[in-house]
Amino acid sequence: MRHNSKRTSLNPSHFPLKSDSMKVLVACEFSGRVRDAFLKRGHDAWSCDFLETESPGPHIQGDVLEILDEEWDLMIAHPPCKYLAVSGARWFYHPEDRHLPTSQRRPHPKFPNRKQHRDEALQFVRDLLGAPIPHITLENPVSLISSMIRKPDQYIHPWMFGHGEVKKTGFWLKNLPLLEPTNIVSGREKRVWKEPPGPNQWRNRSRTYLGVAEAMADQWGSLRSSLS
Numbered sequence: 001m002r003h004n005s006k007r008t009s010l011n012p013s014h015f016p017l018k019s020d021s022m023k024v025l026v027a028c029e030f031s032g033r034v035r036d037a038f039l040k041r042g043h044d045a046w047s048c049d050f051l052e053t054e055s056p057g058p059h060i061q062g063d064v065l066e067i068l069d070e071e072w073d074l075m076i077a078h079p080p081c082k083y084l085a086v087s088g089a090r091w092f093y094h095p096e097d098r099h100l101p102t103s104q105r106r107p108h109p110k111f112p113n114r115k116q117h118r119d120e121a122l123q124f125v126r127d128l129l130g131a132p133i134p135h136i137t138l139e140n141p142v143s144l145i146s147s148m149i150r151k152p153d154q155y156i157h158p159w160m161f162g163h164g165e166v167k168k169t170g171f172w173l174k175n176l177p178l179l180e181p182t183n184i185v186s187g188r189e190k191r192v193w194k195e196p197p198g199p200n201q202w203r204n205r206s207r208t209y210l211g212v213a214e215a216m217a218d219q220w221g222s223l224r225s226s227l228s
């Protein structure tokens, strides 16, 4: 084991590796949903998060930046979006300094480190996108990544994958085809409105939709020969 990460490799014996399996890293995943979808299809899939996994299985608890060079074939990354919201810029500067050029404005008194957090979040995204892995997708809601790094290759919604909900989500792809919708349904609810506030609200909002996880594993997990 390298660094400070903790590995649990409970690869369920009823999901044996297939002969053309891919080594898949699901970065920033505590739910295990994308990992389990790849495992079920016979891939050597691992999730990685600072948090423990909610679903027992191959998981690396630690900093994903420390394991990017472990010869993965494919990475699916879900970096936090907290400091990447387009609307967040209003918390950078002191509200009384609006008349000044940004270089002369003081930090916001309530959020003095907001700009630093944004810059760190963007650097994390750059590090993930620049990882030495042949096939990468990075997922995030509509965010500053579009204006500060590059536009996504596609946007999806859960309603394209069997969930009657709206959540515009971008995919930044490296050497992967667009994810094709699998089950377009008519519902158009915003799940965000249904989540009660509380300590688990962010977790409940951020778990990858099962239909999207299945589509990723079906479509990107079966492309090994044509991609490499």
Ligand SMILES: C[S@@+](CC[C@H](N)C(=O)[O-])C[C@H]1O[C@@H](n2cnc3c(N)ncnc32)[C@H](O)[C@@H]1O
Binding pocket: 027, 028, 029, 030, 031, 032, 033, 048, 049, 050, 051, 062, 063, 064, 065, 078, 079, 080, 081, 206, 207, 208
């Ligand atoms: C928006 S959540 C993604 C949740 C994911 N969709 C799922 O289904 O589990 C972002 C996650 O990134 C994790 N994270 C942030 N920085 C990380 C890092 N450097 N290494 C590993 N995990 C990280 C956080 O702990 C958080 O759980």
